[in-house]
Amino acid sequence: MTTVNIPPFDATCQYKAIASEIEKNICAVMADGRYIMGPQVKEFEAQFAQYLGCDQVVSCNSGTDALHLALRALNIGPGDEVITVPFTFIATTEAIGIVGATPVFVDVDLNTYNIDVNLIEEKITERTKAILPVHLYGRPCDMTAIMAIARKYNLKVVEDCAQATGAMWSGKKVGTIGDVGCFSFFPTKNLGCFGDGGAIATSDPVIAERVEYLRRHGGKVKYHHEELGVNSRLDTLQATVLLVKLPYIDQWNAARAVIADYYINHLAEVKGIVLPTDVVSGVSVWNQFTIRVLEGQRERLQKLLKEKGVGTMVYYPIPLHLQKVHADLGYSLGSLPISEKLSHEVLSLPMFPELTVAAQEVITEALSQALANQHLTC
Numbered sequence: 386m387t388t389v390n391i392p393p394f395d396a397t398c399q400y401k402a403i404a405s406e407i408e409k410n411i412c413a414v415m416a417d418g419r420y421i422m423g424p425q426v427k428e429f430e431a432q433f434a435q436y437l438g439c440d441q442v443v444s445c446n447s448g449t450d451a452l453h454l455a456l457r458a459l460n461i462g463p464g465d466e467v468i469t470v471p472f473t474f475i476a477t478t479e480a481i482g483i484v485g486a487t488p489v490f491v492d493v494d495l496n497t498y499n500i501d502v503n504l505i506e507e508k509i510t511e512r513t514k515a516i517l518p519v520h521l522y523g524r525p526c527d528m529t530a531i532m533a534i535a536r537k538y539n540l541k542v543v544e545d546c547a548q549a550t551g552a553m554w555s556g557k558k559v560g561t562i563g564d565v566g567c568f569s570f571f572p573t574k575n576l577g578c579f580g581d582g583g584a585i586a587t588s589d590p591v592i593a594e595r596v597e598y599l600r601r602h603g604g605k606v607k608y609h610h611e612e613l614g615v616n617s618r619l620d621t622l623q624a625t626v627l628l629v630k631l632p633y634i635d636q637w638n639a640a641r642a643v644i645a646d647y648y649i650n651h652l653a654e655v656k657g658i659v660l661p662t663d664v665v666s667g668v669s670v671w672n673q674f675t676i677r678v679l680e681g682q683r684e685r686l687q688k689l690l691k692e693k694g695v696g697t698m699v700y701y702p703i704p705l706h707l708q709k710v711h712a713d714l715g716y717s718l719g720s721l722p723i724s725e726k727l728s729h730e731v732l733s734l735p736m737f738p739e740l741t742v743a744a745q746e747v748i749t750e751a752l753s754q755a756l757a758n759q760h761l762t763c
């Protein structure tokens with residue numbers, strides 16, 4: 386018997402496809418010696434800004450830092466509230482906490498997995514300074530509604546685009562619609578480097594300038610420090626990797642969309658799961674293909690798939706309002722029911738541009754069989 390092993394994500398296929406180009410450029414940097422803030426960093430920032438369609442990109446060491454530096458640049462701090470979702474990665478609220486502000490949770494929509502725009506207004510108080518929507522799994526949030534609310538209440542909008550590089554809303558790339566967009570180049574993201582990396586995108590020169598010096602110890606001029614900064618630069622080597630990869634991003638995102646279509650077509654008849662719906666007015670970049678598994682069958686399905694060599698992931702098993710770190714915020718079980726429901730139902734299938742059709746076939750067949758058997762025995 387041949388043993389199949391399909392991982393949820395595989396970074397090595399992409400490396401192999403562009404290895405010679407990457408290695409040539411990395412070796413050039415190693416010989417050049419400008420390992421910190423070498424010319425590739427600025428070059429990548431310029432090219433990424435052009436790709437997104439905004440005035441400026443400022444790179445930094447991670448998506449988490451992009452978020453927290455963006456909030457700092459907007460003067461958000463102690464006493465301020467930032468509206469966001471509990472159904473996301475911890476980095477979203479970590480950034481809010483790091484600047485001393487308080488996250489205020491709005492539940493997500495069951496179909497889009499993103500912020501429920503109808504629930505935002507009721508959470509706005511005198512202390513609210515910003516809305517921080519997360520484009521989860523590569524699917525864009527309803528930015529039209531979010532921007533309308535932000536304008537009405539004079540709030541800033543910080544987009545968490547960590548999972549959504551290249552995603553579009555109403556003809557614009559996400560990250561260029563709010564005041565500032567925050568990106569991650571962690572290896573599993575759509576545009577990933579070979580370690581940690583991140584960036585902010587903005588067309589506001591004040592935000593760009595402030596993040597630019599906060600990321601290098603808070604001084605515009607070397608050894609003159611105006612305010613408390615951090616050490617959060619993108620390595621020259623990582624910028625070099627990203628410069629090689631950036632020209633491929635649309636092609637890779639398109640490959641993800643083809644895989645998503647395959648899943649949707651081949652899983653349409655399967656009972657007991659809910660497939661992700663179309664994004665109205667937008668384009669998803671499918672960082673994840675996440676289904677909902679009903680009737681409490683997720684763990685069983687995940688185990689059955691694993692036995693057939695199909696790796697899956699649960700993003701995220703505990704919503705942030707129920708995390709110990711946020712116990713002081715006063716939420717409890719039942720506070721945000723959709724996020725809680727999703728945390729028990731979501732299952733992300735293997736998704737990366739190089740996933741073969743043969744693998745997709747194995748995955749969809751294994752899934753169909755697993756759930757068909759379940760219904761026979763029930």
Ligand SMILES: *Cc1c(COP(=O)(O)O)cnc(C)c1O
Nearest residue numbers: 447448449474476477547569571
């Ligand atoms: C990955 C991720 C981040 C953080 O990015 P890092 O580069 O890992 O710091 C933030 N928000 C979301 C939604 C993410 O998926």
